[in-house]
Structures are given as C-alpha cells and as structure tokens.
Amino acid sequence: MDVTPRYNDFVVKFANVNGSGSASANGLFARAILRMGVPVAARNIFPSNIQGLPTWYEVRVVEDGWRGRRGGVDLVVAMNPQTWDKDIAELDSGGYLFYDSTRPLPPSRFRDDVTTLGIPLTAICNAEYTDARQRQLFKNIIYLGALSALLDIDPAEIEKLFGEQYKGKETLLESNRKAFRMGRDYALAHFACPLPIRVRRSNAVGERIFIDGNSAAALGAVYGGATVCAWYPITPSSSLAEAFQQYCRKYRTEPATKKKRYAILQAEDELASIGMVIGAAWNGARAFTTTSGPGVSLMQEFLGLAYFAEVPVVLFNVQRGSPSTGMPTRTQQADLLSCAYASHGDTKHVMLFPEDPTESFAMGAQAFDLADRLQTPVFVMLDLDIGMQDWLTAPFAWDDAHRMDRGKVMTSAELEAGRDFGRYLDVDGDGIPFRTYPGTHPTKGSFFTRGTSKDRYARYTEEGPAYVDNMQRLLRKFETAKARVPAPVITKAVKPTKSAVVWFGSTSAAMAESLAALELDGIHLDQMRIRAFPFADAVAEFIGAHERVFVVEQNRDAQMKSLLVNECGIDPSKLISVLHYDGTPVTARFITREIAEKARLFNVMPLRRSGVG
Amino acid sequence: MTYLAKPKIHHPSLPRNALGYTRRDYEGAISTLCAGCGHDSISGAIIQAFFEMDIEPHRVAKLSGIGCSSKTPTYFLGNSHGFNSVHGRMPSVLSGAACANRDLIYLGVSGDGDSASIGIGQFAHVMRRGVNMVYIVENNGVYGLTKGQFSATADKGSKSKRGAVNSDEPIDLAMLALNLGATFVARGFSGDKAQLVPLIKAAVAHHGAAFIDVVSPCVAFNNHAGSTKSYDYVREHNEAVNFLDFISPRDEITTEYAPGEVRTVVLHDGGAIRLRKVDDGYDPADRVSAMSFMESRRAAGEVVTGLLYLHEDTADMHDALDTVDAPLNTLSDVDLVPGDAALAELNASLR
Numbered sequence: 001m002d003v004t005p006r007y008n009d010f011v012v013k014f015a016n017v018n019g020s021g022s023a024s025a026n027g028l029f030a031r032a033i034l035r036m037g038v039p040v041a042a043r044n045i046f047p048s049n050i051q052g053l054p055t056w057y058e059v060r061v062v063e064d065g066w067r068g069r070r071g072g073v074d075l076v077v078a079m080n081p082q083t084w085d086k087d088i089a090e091l092d093s094g095g096y097l098f099y100d101s102t103r104p105l106p107p108s109r110f111r112d113d114v115t116t117l118g119i120p121l122t123a124i125c126n127a128e129y130t131d132a133r134q135r136q137l138f139k140n141i142i143y144l145g146a147l148s149a150l151l152d153i154d155p156a157e158i159e160k161l162f163g164e165q166y167k168g169k170e171t172l173l174e175s176n177r178k179a180f181r182m183g184r185d186y187a188l189a190h191f192a193c194p195l196p197i198r199v200r201r202s203n204a205v206g207e208r209i210f211i212d213g214n215s216a217a218a219l220g221a222v223y224g225g226a227t228v229c230a231w232y233p234i235t236p237s238s239s240l241a242e243a244f245q246q247y248c249r250k251y252r253t254e255p256a257t258k259k260k261r262y263a264i265l266q267a268e269d270e271l272a273s274i275g276m277v278i279g280a281a282w283n284g285a286r287a288f289t290t291t292s293g294p295g296v297s298l299m300q301e302f303l304g305l306a307y308f309a310e311v312p313v314v315l316f317n318v319q320r321g322s323p324s325t326g327m328p329t330r331t332q333q334a335d336l337l338s339c340a341y342a343s344h345g346d347t348k349h350v351m352l353f354p355e356d357p358t359e360s361f362a363m364g365a366q367a368f369d370l371a372d373r374l375q376t377p378v379f380v381m382l383d384l385d386i387g388m389q390d391w392l393t394a395p396f397a398w399d400d401a402h403r404m405d406r407g408k409v410m411t412s413a414e415l416e417a418g419r420d421f422g423r424y425l426d427v428d429g430d431g432i433p434f435r436t437y438p439g440t441h442p443t444k445g446s447f448f449t450r451g452t453s454k455d456r457y458a459r460y461t462e463e464g465p466a467y468v469d470n471m472q473r474l475l476r477k478f479e480t481a482k483a484r485v486p487a488p489v490i491t492k493a494v495k496p497t498k499s500a501v502v503w504f505g506s507t508s509a510a511m512a513e514s515l516a517a518l519e520l521d522g523i524h525l526d527q528m529r530i531r532a533f534p535f536a537d538a539v540a541e542f543i544g545a546h547e548r549v550f551v552v553e554q555n556r557d558a559q560m561k562s563l564l565v566n567e568c569g570i571d572p573s574k575l576i577s578v579l580h581y582d583g584t585p586v587t588a589r590f591i592t593r594e595i596a597e598k599a600r601l602f603n604v605m606p607l608r609r610s611g612v613g
Numbered sequence: 614m615t616y617l618a619k620p621k622i623h624h625p626s627l628p629r630n631a632l633g634y635t636r637r638d639y640e641g642a643i644s645t646l647c648a649g650c651g652h653d654s655i656s657g658a659i660i661q662a663f664f665e666m667d668i669e670p671h672r673v674a675k676l677s678g679i680g681c682s683s684k685t686p687t688y689f690l691g692n693s694h695g696f697n698s699v700h701g702r703m704p705s706v707l708s709g710a711a712c713a714n715r716d717l718i719y720l721g722v723s724g725d726g727d728s729a730s731i732g733i734g735q736f737a738h739v740m741r742r743g744v745n746m747v748y749i750v751e752n753n754g755v756y757g758l759t760k761g762q763f764s765a766t767a768d769k770g771s772k773s774k775r776g777a778v779n780s781d782e783p784i785d786l787a788m789l790a791l792n793l794g795a796t797f798v799a800r801g802f803s804g805d806k807a808q809l810v811p812l813i814k815a816a817v818a819h820h821g822a823a824f825i826d827v828v829s830p831c832v833a834f835n836n837h838a839g840s841t842k843s844y845d846y847v848r849e850h851n852e853a854v855n856f857l858d859f860i861s862p863r864d865e866i867t868t869e870y871a872p873g874e875v876r877t878v879v880l881h882d883g884g885a886i887r888l889r890k891v892d893d894g895y896d897p898a899d900r901v902s903a904m905s906f907m908e909s910r911r912a913a914g915e916v917v918t919g920l921l922y923l924h925e926d927t928a929d930m931h932d933a934l935d936t937v938d939a940p941l942n943t944l945s946d947v948d949l950v951p952g953d954a955a956l957a958e959l960n961a962s963l964r
Contacts, residue, residue: 280696
C-alpha cells in the first residue's frame with residue numbers, strides 16, 4: 001500500500017441515514033478544511049425523504065480548487081448499514097473504510113484492498129450518554145474528532161467553529177468539545193495518525209466564500225429590490241424563498257416601526273404564485289417566484305399572459321430531474337425549451353444561466369433590472385447542483401452607485417405635460433413601450449391590460465394588421481434584449497484550433513477541470529460559456545468561426561443545441577452533443593472522456609498525438 | 614363595440630359629487646354584452662356606488678378573469694387601470710397587486726364559471742388570505758360566451774335553454790366565502806339596484822375580504838322557464854333579509870328609525886352601515902346563525918339577499934404580513950438595497 005503522503009487531494013464520502021443529525025458534523029468537517037486555506041467541493045446526495053433513507057455527503061479536498069465532482073472515493077465514513085455494500089464497492093483501491101465497529105461484521109463484508117478503520121462509536125456513546133438523541137447526535141461529532149486526527153485537520157479550527165456555532169450556549173459548546181476530543185483521542189491512540197491522505201494548511205481559498213446558490217439568488221433578489229415574493233414549496237427551490245425571508249428579516253425591517261419592506265405570500269399552488277407575481281409587477285413592485293420544472297409547467301398559461309401583456313416578472317427555476325415528478329432531489333438542465341418558449345402561441349422568454357452562487361447573486365439582482373427594462377418575464381435558470389449545494393465561490397460584490405433601472409415608466413408629471421402615452425406604442429424603435437403604474441394620474445395614462453389583442457393604445461381590437469404590428473414589435477423587443485443580457489464568456493485555447501466547446505450553468509464546475517485535462521492530452525478547444533438567452537450576436541459568430549463545436553449539457557435531448565440551431569440558424573451537424581443526464585452533476589472525467597473520444601472520431605487531436613500514443 | 618368612444622358632450626346640469634365629477638366620469642366604454650344582460654345593471658350599480666362615495670376613479674384597480682362578467686370592467690371606471698387576466702385566476706393577480714400597493718381600492722369582478730368552476734381554488738384562497746378587496750361574482754349559472762353550458766352554480770334540476778337538466782349539486786359561493794373567512798358577505802340581484810348600490814358601497818368601505826354574489830340573469834341562455842336564475846324566478850323567490858343604508862364618514866346621520874328596528878355598524882373608515890332588519894331571526898354578525906339561516910332558506914327554494922355577514926375590526930392581508938405603511942411599489946434603493954458594506958460583512962460570515 002502506498003504510504004507516500006498525499007496532501008490536499010482526496011475525496012471523503014460520508015454515508016449517513018437521513019435525519020440522524022449528520023449534516024451539521026459533515027458541514028463542520030468541510031468548513032474546518034476551508035479554514036485551513038484548502039479548497040473543498042462538497043455535495044449532498046440525498047433522496048426525496050425526511051427521515052430514514054440513505055443520504056451521502058461527499059467532500060472533495062482539492063488544492064487546485066476544482067469545483068466539480070472528481071469521481072471515486074478515497075475514504076468512506078460508512079455510517080449506514082443499508083448502503084454498506086454499495087459504499088464499500090465505491091472505494092478506490094488503496095482507500096480507507098471508516099466504520100462503527102461496535103457490532104462485529106464477518107470478513108466477507110470487507111475488502112482486502114482497503115484499510116479498515118473501526119471505531120466502536122455506538123459503544124462509546126452508550127457508555128457516555130443516556131439520552132437516545134444524544135447518543136445519536138454525538139456519534140457524528142465523535143467521528144468528526146477521529147477524522148481530524150486521521151486526516152490531520154487542525155482541531156483548533158473545529159473548536160473555533162464550535163465556538164461560533166454555539167455562541168452563548170456554553171453547555172452545548174462544552175458537550176460538543178468533549179465528544180470531539182473523545183473521537184480524536186480514540187483515533188490517536190488506536191491508529192497511525194495521520195493517514196497518507198491528509199490536509200496541509202495552504203493559502204488556496206483566498207477571499208472566497210462557502211454558500212449555496214439558492215441563498216445567493218435570494219440575496220440577489222434582496223439587492224435587486226424585489227419586494228414581493230410569491231411561491232409554492234417545491235424541491236429544490238423552496239430554500240430560495242426561505243432564504244429570501246431570512247435576508248429580508250435582516251435587511252428589510254423598517255428600523256423605526258419594525259414593519260416589513262417586503263411581502264412574502266405562500267400561494268396555494270404555482271398557478272397562484274405566478275399570478276400574484278404578475279399582479280404585483282403590473283402594479284409596480286418588483287416581484288418574483290421560485291419554482292422547479294413541474295411548477296413551470298403549471299405556470300404556462302400565465303407566462304404567456306405576462307409575455308403578451310408585457311409584465312416584468314422574475315422567475316427562479318431551480319431545475320431538477322424531469323419529466324413528470326422525475327427525480328426531485330437530483331440535478332438536470334432540462335427545462336431550457338419549456339422556459340424559452342413557455343406558453344401557447346408565439347412566445348420567447350429571456351433566460352439567464354448563472355454558473356455558481358456568485359453569479360446566482362449577481363444575476364438574481366440583474367434579472368429585476370432586465371425584467372423592468374424589457375417588460376417581460378425573465379427566468380433565472382439555476383439547478384439543484386448550484387441551488388442546494390454549498391460552493392466555494394467568489395465573494396459577493398455590489399456597486400453602491402447602482403440604482404434600480406425601472407425601465408420606461410411614464411410619470412404623472414409627464415402625463416400632465418401632455419406626453420403621448422400608448423401602452424404598446426414603440427416610441428424609441430427598440431420595441432419597448434412605456435407603461436404606467438395604476439393610480440398614477442386622475443385622467444391620463446390608465447389602460448386596460450389584456451391577454452387578447454389590442455392596438456398601440458391598448459384599445460381592444462381583433463384586426464389582423466394591429467395584431468401583427470404588436471407581434472412584430474415584440475420580436476424587435478427580443479432583438480433589443482440580445483444586447484442587454486449578459487454576454488457569453490469566450491476564452492481562446494492556448495493553441496489555435498478550429499474546434500470549440502460550449503456550455504452553460506453548473507457545468508462550469510466540471511468544465512474547467514476537464515479543459516485542463518484535455519489540454520494536457522493535446523486537445524485544444526476554444527471556449528464559450530453561454531450566460532443568457534436570447535443569444536447575443538457573439539454566440540453565433542463564435543460558432544460560425546469554428547468547424548465543430550462540442551455542446552455540453554445536462555439533459556437528454558440536447559436542448560441548448562436545439563436553441564442554437566433554432567435561433568441562430570446553425571447547421572446542426574457541426575454541433576456535437578456531450579450529454580449527461582443521470583441526475584448526478586456532470587464530472588470532469590465524464591466530459592474529458594466523451595470529448596476525447598468524439599475528438600478522435602472527428603480528428604480533432606493533432607496527428608502527432610497518435611504517434612506518441 | 615368597445616372601441617367605440619362614448620360622446621364627450623355632457624348635459625350641463627349633470628349632478629356632480631364632492632370631487633366635482635359627474636356620473637359620466639365613472640363610466641367606461643359602451644358595453645358589448647347582450648341587450649338586457651344583468652351584468653350591465655351591475656356595472657351601472659358600480660358606477661353609481663363609486664360616484665356617490667366620491668372616490669377618485671384612478672385610485673381603483675379593477676381586475677377580472679375570463680367570461681362575460683370579466684369583460685365588464687371595460688364598461689365602468691374608464692380612468693382606472695384594468696386587468697383582464699386568465700380564466701379563474703383573477704384572485705391571485707389581485708392578491709399580488711394588493712401586495713404591491715396597499716393604498717388603492719381593489720375591485721375584482723368574476724363570474725360563476727370563473728369563480729365556482731375553473732377558479733374555485735383561487736376563490737377559496739383569496740378569501741382565506743383576507744385581501745382587502747371587493748369581489749363581485751356576476752352569477753348567471755351559465756357559460757354565456759361559449760353559448761349556454763351549465764356552470765357550477767346552476768341549481769340541481771335547473772333546465773338549460775336546450776332542455777338539458779342539471780344533475781350536479783350547485784355551489785353557493787356566498788356560503789363558501791362565509792365558510793372560508795370572508796369578513797363581508799352579501800348577495801344581491803342585478804334587477805334590484807336599490808339594494809345593490811348600498812351593498813357595493815358598504816363592501817368598498819369594509820376593511821378586508823368583501824364578497825358580493827350578484828344573481829344576474831343571462832338573457833340569451835338562462836332566462837327561460839325552468840331556469841332558477843331567470844329574472845322571473847329570482848323576483849318570485851328573492852327574500853331580502855335586510856335593507857341597507859351606507860353612511861359615509863362625513864355624512865350627517867339624519868334619517869330616523871324606530872328604535873329596535875335598526876342596527877348601526879361602524880366601519881373601518883369611520884363610515885357606517887345602517888341595517889333595517891326584515892327578518893327577525895337574522896343576525897349578520899353571527900356567522901353560525903347566518904350559515905344556518907342561509908342553508909334553511911336555500912332548502913326552501915328561496916334566494917336570500919342582503920348583507921349576510923359582516924365582521925368589522927378584522928386584520929387584512931397587509932396587517933397579517935405586517936408590511937410598512939408606504940406602498941411597497943414606492944420604496945426606493947435606499948429603502949431596499951442593503952449596500953456593499955452589508956455584503957462585505959455577510960461575506961466575512963461565510964468563510
């Protein structure tokens with residue numbers, strides 16, 4: 001067995017039972033390593049369940065800062081007998097099995113090629129505690145203590161975290177410290193600590209923060225000036241609305257009166273939540289809803305109304321495994337088409353694709369400016385991987401000089417001065433008309449909002465030319481949107497190439513690592529990360545400048561490719577899909593293998609490589 | 614057609630209200646509904662009520678769903694913003710609008726198909742939520758725009774124009790609203806404007822969810838013998854439980870009544886409702902007895918009208934949400950955006 005120390009480069013997987021209180025201990029594990037200046041990529045892998053089913057927490061300790069899953073496991077903390085065999089099987093050869101050795105297991109349940117680290121956790125807890133819940137909870141803290149010794153995690157960092165977590169709760173603080181030390185002392189006394197895989201203090205975390213995308217997006221909504229949130233609980237988006245509530249409590253309470261500068265409505269269903277958002281936005285408040293694929297399906301009729309009536313709503317879609325009920329606790333990017341063209345008739349919607357929590361914050365705020373400016377629904381397309389996982393991500397930043405862009409809103413003074421108001425009148429040639437808020441002026445500027453047809457002055461008409469005129473203006477507006485939405489991020493390969501790769505959203509995490517691996521392999525690809533729909537002109541230009549373009553996405557039907565072909569008139573044959581859609585986040589290994597294989601077929605690899613072998 | 618403007622010429626002697634507006638200032642476009650439609654009478658009652666209450670039309674937001682009734686907001690309060698939303702979903706749009714600006718008056722107009730069939734879910738929840746609004750259902754028991762299908766309020770045994778007999782139980786929206794927490798519940802009849810106008814005025818003055826079920830015969834599809842929503846049937850079976858005077862906060866109370874006959878309810882804004890009881894057994898402040906009374910009269914085939922239930926001094930949606938006094942849509946960057954310093958602090962807590 002290799003005993004050469006391997007610093008800051010390994011994967012630990014915790015196999016737990018849902019509801020056993022492991023999440024808190026596992027979170028401390030990841031944060032302590034971060035506090036040592038060592039990046040981690042951490043993911044919860046959990047079932048649609050509250051208590052009793054298996055749940056996993058995977059921590060990739062990675063000095064290089066890669067944010068995707070690596071694949072494979074070096075140390076498993078096997079706390080769940082239900083998944084024992086599967087968890088053991090997943091270990092890389094030469095890895096470590098950490099388990100509760102209170103009840104002896106036959107040798108057939110172990111592997112010869114892994115090192116077993118048994119600690120009688122249950123026995124220790126039963127001896128120490130009488131309360132059943134304490135016996136359960138402190139088991140987690142005891143294994144945390146043992147792991148700190150085994151992996152050389154500075155115990156002072158964990159004790160400091162305890163101090164922050166249990167500030168003012170001395171009894172809890174002391175009991176956690178004690179359990180932690182019990183585990184640590186046991187490991188030091190019984191094993192050769194540390195193991196070859198270990199943590200070494202580094203300086204690779206920098207200013208980065210550790211937070212989930214739903215919280216970040218909710219904070220974005222606060223900074224974006226949203227005052228009305230209407231939502232219906234649905235995994236994996238519920239924590240976005242809940243985080244909005246928490247941030248609002250902190251930042252939006254009127255100091256003098258303690259009253260709220262926000263309204264949050266938990267609606268009876270998604271039809272109502274989007275209806276409320278439309279009503280609030282129509283009435284001049286910045287409003288949003290948060291949902292997932294099934295919710296978007298339910299909102300279809302209303303989304304068409306918002307498009308046609310030009311109401312600036314913001315919708316956060318935290319995508320999950322679909323179709324139908326699908327896999328609510330798994331991730332996908334499979335709602336692109338259902339959002340891009342949501343509703344009946346000719347509709348097109350703006351979508352933003354944040355790549356991580358930092359962008360979820362920024363785009364979460366920007367979505368409100370875009371919606372108001374463009375007077376149309378804006379979809380912020382997160383997914384479960386961004387939304388519900390804690391990411392090590394660049395700190396949030398805000399320009400205090402920024403002011404909300406409320407778009408073209410005609411004021412009472414302008415109306416009074418006799419300015420011509422036509423709700424659907426294109427005065428500037430950008431397809432965007434003026435609107436008025438209800439209650440603005442006693443005799444001027446009122447209009448009747450309808451889903452059915454109207455003329456430029458919002459008068460009811462079913463005349464064909466007036467209908468076409470309006471629909472054409474909406475297309476002009478969509479053109480205007482192209483230059484206003486976030487531009488794609490384009491990066492040239494280190495060597496000139498005629499091949500390229502395109503991706504969006506959470507795929508970034510694995511993509512960066514994959515590109516580095518491909519480059520080592522001699523496969524050079526120009527890169528474009530799409531950040532919004534409609535596509536900026538630069539998107540089609542980039543694809544046009546390459547012979548073949550890999551499109552990496554996390555769905556079965558190559559939905560981004562469809563959008564590119566449909567909207568940019570691109571020859572489908574030059575777009576080569578790399579598709580991952582099993583519900584787990586795509587890994588660098590997967591992308592690298594797929595692209596390398598396809599690159600060989602398309603002869604992307606330089607000829608000299610085939611000689612080298 | 615609705616795009617036809619009404620002539621702007623006024624009769625010089627049209628009476629003006631305290632704001633200097635004439636009744637014409639509360640009208641909208643010319644109705645496109647069938648001649649004799651009960652809904653037009655309701656529009657007339659709405660116009661009358663807002664005119665008499667001296668409410669600035671632009672401070673009213675009128676919202677509706679889809680159907681004949683939902684078309685009517687075009688025909689009144691032409692200087693108000695209106696929103697003809699989607700079928701059965703007006704309550705959610707109205708709730709959101711009410712969140713955004715607590716200072717406007719919200720008038721929701723719906724029909725029996727819109728509220729009792731496709732929209733019964735949203736109808737139920739908007740009542741539970743206690744949105745400060747007036748919700749009027751123009752109830753004709755029939756789908757007019759799609760030519761005469763039964764709606765969910767059609768009485769069991771009622772006959773359609775084509776002779777089909779309705780076999781489903783009817784939904785009594787007033788009873789439902791009462792059950793779900795509406796704090797003002799009334800029923801009117803489009804053919805009785807003298808009763809309807811004060812009901813609307815009292816509903817506007819009420820702070821909370823006010824619901825008025827207005828039986829409104831459909832002259833095209835539900836005004837024949839065998840219908841229980843025809844003019845003749847309702848006139849014969851209408852049982853008014855009370856008569857109502859609405860007294861605005863600034864009106865001097867002059868009318869005299871014999872003691873014991875009148876009950877005065879003071880409203881949120883300082884105005885008052887004077888109820889002249891017709892039926893001795895009826896107490897609109899008692900929810901349980903109101904329900905029992907309504908159910909017993911319904912069983913006897915009567916259409917009970919009047920103010921059925923009133924609970925003043927109640928918390929509306931904004932009270933429950935504890936929102937600031939200023940309308941949310943008037944808050945600025947300073948009120949809403951915590952700024953970079955707060956963000957730096959937050960960043961520090963996430964390391």
